[in-house]
Amino acid sequence: MIEIIKSVIVVIFLIVGSLFLITGSLGIVRFPDTYSRMHASGKCDTLGISLILVGLIIYQGLDFVTVKLILILLFVFFTGPVAVNSIIRASFKSGNKMWTVKGWVQWSKERIE
Amino acid sequence: MKTVIPFEIFLYILLITTSIVMYRIIKGPTTFDRIVGVNAVGTKTILFIVMISYVLGRPNFLDIALLYAILNFLGSIVISIYIERGGVAE
Numbered sequence: 043m044i045e046i047i048k049s050v051i052v053v054i055f056l057i058v059g060s061l062f063l064i065t066g067s068l069g070i071v072r073f074p075d076t077y078s079r080m081h082a083s084g085k086c087d088t089l090g091i092s093l094i095l096v097g098l099i100i101y102q103g104l105d106f107v108t109v110k111l112i113l114i115l116l117f118v119f120f121t122g123p124v125a126v127n128s129i130i131r132a133s134f135k136s137g138n139k140m141w142t143v144k145g146w147v148q149w150s151k152e153r154i155e
Numbered sequence: 156m157k158t159v160i161p162f163e164i165f166l167y168i169l170l171i172t173t174s175i176v177m178y179r180i181i182k183g184p185t186t187f188d189r190i191v192g193v194n195a196v197g198t199k200t201i202l203f204i205v206m207i208s209y210v211l212g213r214p215n216f217l218d219i220a221l222l223y224a225i226l227n228f229l230g231s232i233v234i235s236i237y238i239e240r241g242g243v244a245e
Binding site: 053066067 | 160178
């Protein structure tokens with residue numbers, strides 16, 4: 043009985059993580075701007091991979107394999123947003139344009155109306 | 156005694172999401188769209204290797220997944236620094 047409840051929890055984690063991954067992929071394709079695409083990629087991919095790995099950790103139980111899974115989870119959870127933030131800085135510095143409601147604007151230090 | 160979960164379904168889901176992102180890598184207007192797409196594909200590849208290790212029942216593949224995570228992070232950082240400064244080392 044406990045095994046069945048545990049596997050149901052694992053499947054719920056895996057399905058929610060897969061939904062986040064699909065949402066992030068659709069966001070990368072459908073958003074109009076480079077920055078909003080980075081927003082979708084950074085949030086949804088990190089959350090999706092974290093949820094799927096948490097589900098696998100619950101499925102595995104306490105084991106030596108769990109240590110490797112926890113290491114992958116911590117590494118991806120901390121370095122995924124850092125990589126996306128670095129790409130965003132490079133995009134700002136090289137003058138990539140930004141989509142607003144009124145049109146395409148150049149990013150500057152002043153406030154964008 | 157563990158209950159058997161069909162992990163192959165999640166392999167197909169990962170393949171579908173990767174092929175969705177491939178559209179943006181091929182047809183992206185700027186370079187940064189392509190870099191974001193490559194980063195997302197790398198993230199999905201880590202999960203793909205982890206899922207394959209559960210499908211085949213070999214936990215040695217998790218080491219390869221950890222190595223691929225490090226390589227993906229370093230690749231994104233180095234490419235963005237190269238584009239930002241015009242060279243890796245000043």
